[in-house]
Amino acid sequence: MTTSTTSVTPAAELLPLGPDGGRRARAGTGADLHRSQRRAGWVLLAPGLLHMLVFVAAPMLMIVGFSFFRYGFLQSPSWAGLDNYRTLWHDDRFHTALWNTIVYTVVVVPVGMGLALLIALALNERIAARGFFRTVYYLPHMTATVAVAVVWLWVLDPDLGVFNQFLALFGVGRINWLGSPDWALPSVMMLGVWQGLGSKMVIYLAALQTVPPELKEAAQLDGANRWQVFRNVTWPSISSGNLFVLITSVIFSFQVFEQVYVMTAGGPINSTLVLTYDIYKNAFYRLKFGYACAETVVFLALIGLVTALVMRLNQGARRD
Structure with missing residues (x-):
């Protein structure tokens, strides 16, 4: 075969x-x-x-x-050169708006990041109804800022507001949260911190998932307590997520607008006037389009400068 x-x-x-x-x-x-x-x-x-x-x-x-032109709604553009920027340099309203924006950012960013990290650490543990609490903390971020600001107008109402009614239980007198120059900006800050917790918490939760559990176990076997494990293991491991949260938080804080527009309109006595609201007023109320463009250029340059500074400081900290 x-x-x-x-x-x-x-x-x-x-x-x-x-x-x-x-x-x-x-x-x-x-x-x-x-x-x-x-x-x-x-x-x-x-x-x-x-x-x-x-x-x-x-x-x-x-x-x-x-930004190099002088013109309005019914005015033909005319060359202004650097006049808009010179006027901006001596504008007291711009100085007030810049200062309020910086104060808002300096307070809201670290407070919001710290609270969001604490919440993320708590919700990263195996606790009952963990998914429910994660959803609850994230919901404010998903809600329109205008709608949230309207609700907070009622919460901070000097006569019927929940805050004053709660403080009255401890003998604290009536506070005009949004009508007082001393309390208006802190009230807007409270809303900014509260609404921003959800997005920061989610990023921190994602970063915490990348921390190697064997490193934690090794540190605990060496006798490290919770704080030492967090400081020497968890914190260095989430540095990238922390940098992302910091940069985005600074950018969003500089861009605060809806809360001010709905709750205070920049008042009282310009105590809550911020850069974005001042740009809006210059463009659509005073009809100084060229001047508003110059203020916008300075605003964008400030955001870029602060972002570059944060990244440079982070690189220096890593080298150290």
Whole structure:
């Protein structure tokens, strides 16, 4: 009996051979695949890039250009050069808005980050109804800021507000939270801290999931207590998440607007006037479009400067 043997020809041998014995054909196929994947990537990125170009980059360039002109709603543009920036330098309203924005940021960012980290550490443990509490803390972030500000108008009402009724149980007198220059900005700060807890908490929870449990166990076996484990293991391990929370918190704090617009309109006596609200008033109430553009350029430059400073300090801390 004769047994026939059937040989299978590899697929690569079916390709047309070039001078190098077919290797050029395989290389060419790989290069074509790489080019097609790169084209597909650009096609998928195109909508986002187009959006950034049309609605972010182009308006920013237009704002920079308009900041050198003097014009209003019914006024034809006229060249102003650096006059808008010189006026801004001596504008007391701008100084007040800048100071209030800095104070708001300096208070809201560290307080919000500290509370969010404490909540994340608590909700990272195995406790009852952990998912429920995570949802509850995140809900304010999902709610429209205008709606939240309207609710807080009732909470901070000097006569019927929940805060004053609660404080009255301890003998504290009536406080005009939003009508007093001393209490208006702290009241807006409370809302900013409360609404920002959810987003910061989620980021911290994600960062805590990356902490190697074996490092914690090793530290505990060496006799480290909870604080020592957090300081020497957990805190260094979440440094990237902490930097992200810090930078985004600073940017969002500088951009505070809705709370001020709904709750105080910059008052009383400009005690809650912030940069974004002052830009809004200059553009749409005083109709000083060129001047508002100059203030916007300074505002964006401040955000970029603060962000760069935070990243530089973080790099220096890592080297140390």
